[in-house]
Amino acid sequence: MEKKKILIRIGSLRHGGAEKVLVTFLKNLPKDKYEIDLLLNLYSGKYxxxxxxxxSVLYLNKGEMITTNRIQDIPKKAYRVLYQKLLKKFPKILYSTVLKNKKYDVEFAAIHGMRDDILDSPIKSSKKIVWIHNDLRKTKFHNYTDQEIRKFFGFDKIMVISEHIQKDFESLVQNEVEKSKIVRIYNPLDTEEILLKSQDPRIKNQDQQTTTDKQQPTFVSVGTVFPQKGFDRLLKVHKKLLDEGFKHRIQIIGDGYDFENIKNLKTELGVNETAEMLGFTDNPYPSIKAADFYILSSRYEGFPTVLFEAITLKKNIIATDVSGVQEMLENGNLGLIVENSEEGIYEGMKKALTEPDFFEQYQENLKEYKMPFNLENSVNKIMEIIDYI
Structure with a gap:
């Protein structure tokens, strides 16, 4: 049987959750069934x-993302922007050059930001899929209106990753056909790999700390470093609790365009001795496992997969009440859900430091917990969409 030809589009393979999920999905596909071209706007990233x-990995531009406005970087930055805008406005040029007039059976926007790129494809016969990883009402660059979200119904299938996002889309449907386009699929998550990697003996966890330091409770948080993740709020709360005499440590694992700002804030607050920024790693699991608490300080999310990683490692969890959290933590059965504010984070961390026994109930619940999905089921469900769309 002839292989189904698929085009997948995403910005890059840097260090975001959507990028990690996409690569996990690709790694678990049968190679004899599909012919896949992965088109990146920027050929860069740890994944x-x-x-x-x-x-086949194709790209529009090559090299690392330029996050500064240094004079020497402006020409290259401007060229990249203009080139991508040109190909976006005249997609036939992209399809005739970079994609060499290939005819695809399925075109797949791996993130919501690729909506127009896929919908404007000159290949009208292809089936089109989009993967929504975020609450579009609260995205990084702008909040989507009802009218903007309605444009996603131009796709044949809209894959959403949480009940919250599903309900938001369903509230805008105008007929049964549109409702049938929406399908909720949990992100593919390799729990066996997480457990295995968490035992990696090469990863040192807090080895540089003194014996006294090791006795201090540690809160760890993992994510791309930009405002959405609320690491600024986390550090301010950390400082406030230290000033009140509550000794503890913070570890932030991840990289991103806001890294230097958060690092500078850490210095301004005078918490360099108690808060660590460990940068990006493809294996944060030993650090999560070694910590006393996993904390999600996000301002907004779609479905924070990292919480399922923390659940897999049976960690005590404190999470702001953002999209997906009630669903993942079973309305507070598996972890402490706090108000989505600096005050909420403060109250949650203070409870952890003053009432550690409070978290024993979560540990009991986690012992009996079984994931509502597994890697194979998630991958098979996406394959089913691709095969029978």
């Missing part, structure tokens, strides 16, 4: 090395 070699 590039994990893309299976049978998948």
């Amino acid at each position: 590039l090395a994990e893309v299976p070699d049978w998948i």
Whole structure:
């Protein structure tokens, strides 16, 4: 049987949750069934090395993301922006050059930001899929209106990752056909890999701390470093609790365009000795496992997969009440859900430091907890969409 030809589009394979989920999905696909072209706006990212070699990786620009406005960087930055805008406005040029007039059976926007790029494809016969990872009402650059969200119904299938996002889309449907386009699929998550990696003996956890430091409760948080994740709020709460005499440590694992700002804030607050910024790693699991608490300080999310990673490692969890959290933590049965504010984070961390026994109930519940999905089921469900769309 002839292989189904698929085009997948995403910005890059840097260090975001959507990028990690996409690569996990690709790694678990049968290579004899599909012919896949993965088109990146920017050929960069830590997850590039994990893309299976049978998948063809194409790109519009190459090199690392330019996050500064230094004079020497402006020409290259401007060229990239203009080139991408040109190809976006005249997609036939992209399809005739970079994609060499290939005819695809399925075109797949792996993130919501690729909506127009896929919907404007000159290949009218292809089936089109989009993967929504965020609450579009609260995205990084702008909040989507009803009218903007309605444009996603131009896709044949809209894959959403949480009940909250599903309900938001369903509130805008105008007929049964549109409702049938929406399908909720939990992100593919390799729990066996998480457990295995968490035992990696090469990863040192808090080895540099003194014996006294090791006795202090540690809160760890993992994510791309930009305002959405609320690491600024986390550090301010950390400082406030230290000033009140509550000794503890913070570890932030991740990288992103806001890294230097958060690092500078750490210095301004005078918490360099108690708060660590460990940068990006493809294996944060030993650090999560070694910590006393996992904390999610986000301002908004779609479905924070990292919480399922923390659940897999049976960690005590404190999370702001953002999209997906009530669903993942079973309305507070598996972890402490706090108000989505600096005050909420403060109250949650203070409870952890003053009433550690309070978290024993979560540990009991986590012992009996079984994931509502597994990697194989998630991958099979997406494959089913691709095969029978």
